[in-house]
Amino acid sequence: xxxxxxxxxxxxxxxxxxHPAHWKISCQDPYLASMDASWANYPLVSGYAPExxxxxxxxxxxxxxxxxKVEDLRPILLFEVDCNMANKRxxxxxxxxxxxxxxxxxxxxxxRKNHSSGIQALNHCLAFxxxxxxxxxxxxxxxxxxxxxxxxxxAAASLSMQRQGVPAPSVVCMFTTLQNMxxxxxxxxxxxx
Numbered sequence: 001x002x003x004x005x006x007x008x009x010x011x012x013x014x015x016x017x018x019h020p021a022h023w024k025i026s027c028q029d030p031y032l033a034s035m036d037a038s039w040a041n042y043p044l045v046s047g048y049a050p051e052x053x054x055x056x057x058x059x060x061x062x063x064x065x066x067x068x069k070v071e072d073l074r075p076i077l078l079f080e081v082d083c084n085m086a087n088k089r090x091x092x093x094x095x096x097x098x099x100x101x102x103x104x105x106x107x108x109x110x111x112r113k114n115h116s117s118g119i120q121a122l123n124h125c126l127a128f129x130x131x132x133x134x135x136x137x138x139x140x141x142x143x144x145x146x147x148x149x150x151x152x153x154x155a156a157a158s159l160s161m162q163r164q165g166v167p168a169p170s171v172v173c174m175f176t177t178l179q180n181m182x183x184x185x186x187x188x189x190x191x192x193x
Contacts, residue, residue, distance in 0.1 A: 001027045003085055014080040015055035015184060015191070023082065044086060047172035053083040054177055059186045078186075083177060090161075090170050097165035154179065 004027050007020045026032040043050060060073040079087070095111050098104045104112070109120040124140075131138045154175045161171050185192040 001033050003089065007081075007085070011081065012059070012078055014078045014083070015057050016052055016080060018081060020081050023085075040082060040086060043173045044090070044170045045167070047169035047176070049173050049176035049180065050083075053080050054180045054182060055080070056181045056183050057186045057191060058183055077181075077183070087174060090166055090174060093170075094161055094164045094166050101165070103164065 004020070004023045007024060009019070009021050009024065011020050013019045023036060026036050042048065043053075057078040058075060059078060060075055062068075063072050063074050091111070099112065107120070107123075109115040109117060128138070128140070158171045158175060162168060
């Protein structure tokens with residue numbers, strides 16, 4: 001209930017057309033909410049990837065508000081909204097466990113409480129200012145997954161997730177969904193076959 005309560009209703013639906021509002025409204029009734037929770041938990045505890053989750057819709061969204069140029073469009077994949085919610089839940093559990101076990105590096109500022117990108121940028125600048133003052137050599141690598149999530153090695157990611165405390169069936173469900181994904185493209189004329 002708490003997850004669906006804060007979901008945005010204007011999120012575009014996946015291939016099935018099921019909308020976040022379908023789940024938000026069912027949260028009003030305790031019986032329907034418990035039923036939805038059971039259905040949502042089954043894939044994560046069993047490792048089963050539902051057939052409906054294995055259909056993704058590729059769309060292009062504008063990076064800039066008023067630009068129609070193709071180079072200013074960003075491709076994204078629309079998952080089914082309940083699949084996306086399950087993945088968010090896995091991510092929250094993983095980050096909570098990693099925070100609890102102190103297994104994140106000090107430089108990891110993304111998706112963490114009491115950490116902001118502004119502080120991280122300041123730390124980065126101060127570190128290089130100090131290196132410059134001390135006339136020391138250094139190398140900086142930006143390992144950011146922005147726009148590169150499709151290039152993640154599943155075996156390494158699976159091991160890393162399980163190391164942080166994510167149960168193996170949840171990892172199997174997530175990667176089975178990704179590996180067996182059937183892609184369609186949504187355009188102004190509808191979805192491709």
